[in-house]
Amino acid sequence: MEEPKGHVDLLLLAVLEDGEAHGYGLVESLRERSGGTFDLPEGTVYPALYRLERHGFAASRWRSVGGRRRRVYRLTSRGRSTLSQQRADWRAFATAVDAVVA
Amino acid sequence: MTIESYLAELGARLPRIRRRRVLVEAREHLVDSAARHSAAGRSAQEAERAALEDFGDVDTVARRVRAEVAVxxxxxxxxxxxxxxxxxxxxxxxxxxxxxxxxxxxxxxxxxxxxxxxxxxxxxxxxxxxxxxxxxxxxxxxxxxxxxxxxxxxxxxxxxxxxxxxxxxxxxxxxxxxxxxxxxxxxxxxxxxxxxxxxxxxxxxxxxxxx
CATH class of the missing domain: 1.20.120 (Four Helix Bundle (Hemerythrin (Met), subunit A))
Structure with missing residues (x-):
């Protein structure tokens, strides 16, 4: 199975797990959940979302919200299982690093 | 730089395949972001500038979109x-x-x-x-x-x-x-x-x- 590239993709998959969201909503969630730590150039989130779509981890559609046309993204079942695997890998890695560094 | 001039510059550097979609998403994003900065007490001009700063420079965004479209x-x-x-x-x-x-x-x-x-x-x-x-x-x-x-x-x-x-x-x-x-x-x-x-x-x- 294709793996997501880098931590940004993993973070986006994790945020998408909460439900359908547009790009700005995802950036806001990312900022809030990380306590402002993940303050990446917001425009680079979109190429990352296109990449997730290309790999079949996310799907998107146009939706009209308050008279505005928004592209909203959601996690696919493939994305969900990849997230689950990546999350387990990350926890194992973080535990190992913590054991050495702490 | 205003949101409109930023989008014009970004559009000029994007491949035709994804240009329209990227510009719609970028515009909505920048409008939301500017509104957040306005709500935090900044003037309209400052809010727009801060939104553009958060979004990233045109070169970086265009290059990453082009890389994705290249696939x-x-x-x-x-x-x-x-x-x-x-x-x-x-x-x-x-x-x-x-x-x-x-x-x-x-x-x-x-x-x-x-x-x-x-x-x-x-x-x-x-x-x-x-x-x-x-x-x-x-x-x-x-x-x-x-x-x-x-x-x-x-x-x-x-x-x-x-x-x-x-x-x-x-x-x-x-x-x-x-x-x-x-x-x-x-x-x-x-x-x-x-x-x-x-x-x-x-x-x-x-x-x-x-x-």
Missing amino acids: HETRIASTLALAASALFVVPLYGVPENTLPPAPWMAKPVDIDVLQTIAASLWLTSLGFAAVVTASAWSRWPRLAAAALPSVSLGLVAAAVTSAALVVRWFGVAQVTFAWPLLAAPLALGCVGASAIAAAWAGRRRELLRD
């Missing part, structure tokens, strides 16, 4: 090269089979037999290679596919040149018919041309691709 373009180019390779069977086999008169010899001259074998082998190799390249482009190795596409073109060129030599040799020993070269040559050139265009297109995107 699509390489996939399309590889598929085009594969189709061109497959269609090469028409000028190589389909046209001669249906336009040439029955062979005048009892035993086929050895050189004609050799030329036919070489042309068919070159075509089959090119077709097989095109299939592998296309599979690479649609899986995890688009950069590798972009690098390998010229080989597909070269294979078809070699098959076409060998076929042309075969035509010349054939007309040396058999009745001349003009239907064969007149039909086969444009079709063969079309296939070779399409594969060359595909290779050039993917080659120009190669630097943007990451494996």
Whole structure:
């Protein structure tokens, strides 16, 4: 199975797990959940979302919200299982690093 | 810089394939972001500037979108090269089979037999290679596919040149018919041309691709 590239993709998959969201909503969630730590150039989130779509981890559609046309993204079942695997890998890695560094 | 001038500059640097979608998403994003900064007490001008700062400079955003689109373009180019390779069977086999008169010899001259074998082998190799390249482009190795596409073109060129030599040799020993070269040559050139265009297109995107 294709793996997501880098931590940004993993973070986006994790945020998408909460439900359908547009790009700005995802950036806001990312900022809030990380306590402002993940303050990446917001425009680079979109190429990352296109990449997730290309790999079949996310799907998107146009939706009209308050008279505005928004592209909203959601996690696919493939994305969900990849997230689950990546999350387990990350926890194992973080535990190992913590054991050495702490 | 205003949101509109930023979007105009970004649009000018984006590939046509995704331009419209990216600009709609970027506009909505920037409007939301500016509204958040306004709500935090900034003036409209300051809010717009802060939203643009958060979004990132035009070069960075455009480069990353172009890199993502380059994967699509390489996939399309590889598929085009594969189709061109497959269609090469028409000028190589389909046209001669249906336009040439029955062979005048009892035993086929050895050189004609050799030329036919070489042309068919070159075509089959090119077709097989095109299939592998296309599979690479649609899986995890688009950069590798972009690098390998010229080989597909070269294979078809070699098959076409060998076929042309075969035509010349054939007309040396058999009745001349003009239907064969007149039909086969444009079709063969079309296939070779399409594969060359595909290779050039993917080659120009190669630097943007990451494996």
